Amino acid sequence: MIPSVLPTYNRAPLSFESGEGSWLVATDGTRYLDLGAGIAVNALGHAHPALVAALTAQANRIWHLSNLYHIPEQEALADALVEKTFADTVFFTNSGTEACELAVKMARKYWYDKGQPDRVNIVTFSGAFHGRSSAAIAAVGSEKMTKGFGPLLPGFIHLPFGAHGSVLQNAIDDTVAAILVEPVQGEGGIRPLPDACLKGLRDLCDETGALLIYDEVQCGMGRTGKLFAHEWSGAAPDIMMIAKGIGGGFPLGAVLATEAAAAGMTVGTHGSTYGGNPLACAVGKAVLDIVAEPAFLDEVNRKAGLFRQRLEGLVASHPDIFEEVRGAGLMLGLKCRAANTDLVQAGYAQHLLTVPAADNVVRLLPALTITDDEIAEAVTRLDAAATAVAAKEARA
Numbered sequence: 008m009i010p011s012v013l014p015t016y017n018r019a020p021l022s023f024e025s026g027e028g029s030w031l032v033a034t035d036g037t038r039y040l041d042l043g044a045g046i047a048v049n050a051l052g053h054a055h056p057a058l059v060a061a062l063t064a065q066a067n068r069i070w071h072l073s074n075l076y077h078i079p080e081q082e083a084l085a086d087a088l089v090e091k092t093f094a095d096t097v098f099f100t101n102s103g104t105e106a107c108e109l110a111v112k113m114a115r116k117y118w119y120d121k122g123q124p125d126r127v128n129i130v131t132f133s134g135a136f137h138g139r140s141s142a143a144i145a146a147v148g149s150e151k152m153t154k155g156f157g158p159l160l161p162g163f164i165h166l167p168f169g170a171h172g173s174v175l176q177n178a179i180d181d182t183v184a185a186i187l188v189e190p191v192q193g194e195g196g197i198r199p200l201p202d203a204c205l206k207g208l209r210d211l212c213d214e215t216g217a218l219l220i221y222d223e224v225q226c227g228m229g230r231t232g233k234l235f236a237h238e239w240s241g242a243a244p245d246i247m248m249i250a251k252g253i254g255g256g257f258p259l260g261a262v263l264a265t266e267a268a269a270a271g272m273t274v275g276t277h278g279s280t281y282g283g284n285p286l287a288c289a290v291g292k293a294v295l296d297i298v299a300e301p302a303f304l305d306e307v308n309r310k311a312g313l314f315r316q317r318l319e320g321l322v323a324s325h326p327d328i329f330e331e332v333r334g335a336g337l338m339l340g341l342k343c344r345a346a347n348t349d350l351v352q353a354g355y356a357q358h359l360l361t362v363p364a365a366d367n368v369v370r371l372l373p374a375l376t377i378t379d380d381e382i383a384e385a386v387t388r389l390d391a392a393a394t395a396v397a398a399k400e401a402r403a
């Protein structure tokens with residue numbers, strides 16, 4: 008019999024009833040060290056006092072207002088995002104997927120209004136992940152995500168990850184509306200795009216007029232030690248999708264854009280009932296106020312350096328289990344020689360939560376508030392998990 012919850016997820020036999028900072032408490036009282044943070048969502052950990060305060064204060068005032076009216080909490084968060092980024096304007100969504108939908112629509116409408124209605128193609132890269140809607144799965148185009156789901160939304164050109172030189176240049180013709188790329192691939196296995204590549208994409212877009220869209224749903228909001236990952240390269244986008252960390256656990260996403268890129272999105276062209284809901288925006292503003300502080304980002308960078316150094320040591324002491332550490336800031340991946348899923352499982356036995364990714368990688372996406380002691384504890388538990396996997400392999 009089908010479960011009451013549609014069985015589309017491969018769930019671990021774990022359930023939690025409370026959390027605090029980097030820790031989750033299971034229903035049997037066991038404390039787990041959480042290096043997944045809801046897949047880079049709980050940027051400030053669980054039950055951060057400032058977020059609880061922002062949510063409850065807003066809950067006592069007003070929960071929902073239609074976008075038929077002005078929503079001050081939305082305007083405050085949009086103003087702050089505009090002030091701190093390349094963007095001139097922001098549209099709020101409920102998720103990363105919904106942000107992807109708008110990013111694609113915005114790029115196509117831009118060219119339509121410029122009198123080039125055939126300029127609809129969006130260039131994407133293998134290993135990318137942009138969500139699960141019809142547009143987002145067509146954007147990626149992998150068999151794993153698209154098989155069985157009927158005719159796909161047309162207008163995507165798929166290039167290999169790391170495509171450059173003539174392969175890339177030849178793909179950007181006068182049918183291309185935009186290039187869509189994650190500055191650091193998340194689901195694809197924590198694969199950062201080198202700064203030189205982002206700069207190269209920016210130059211190519213400047214030459215051809217194509218819009219540059221970044222998907223910073225996973226790598227944004229302080230995760231890499233800058234507010235947004237592309238800031239390391241200095242190559243700004245025209246359009247950017249964000250979600251995950253911005254809500255700190257409350258569902259919130261957004262599309263940020265320059266005034267020029269957003270020119271086609273006039274009254275009546277797009278909307279969302281819940282998008283920019285006062286509860287979500289009040290929490291998002293509280294998250295941004297903390298994460299955007301230079302001193303907070305300095306701490307993320309310091310802790311990222313410490314974590315990475317410890318992980319290099321872990322890899323060196325388990326050369327049969329791990330191949331390398333990769334990533335940026337506190338968006339870290341352990342490329343494995345053993346099966347990544349075995350390590351995630353062995354982590355559960357050590358009361359440690361990690362997340363598998365493609366390319367046989369174990370993802371470490373801790374709360375940005377993780378402490379030095381928790382980093383040390385995480386490496387101790389990873390070491391024990393690696394030892395357990397090695398023992399299991401020796402028995403097999």
Ligand SMILES: *Cc1c(COP(=O)(O)O)cnc(C)c1O
Pocket residue numbers: 101102103104105136137138139189193194222223224225226250251
């Ligand atoms: C998670 C993710 C998405 C989709 O976000 P949802 O909120 O799950 O819809 C899109 N892009 C990237 C890079 C992501 O990591």
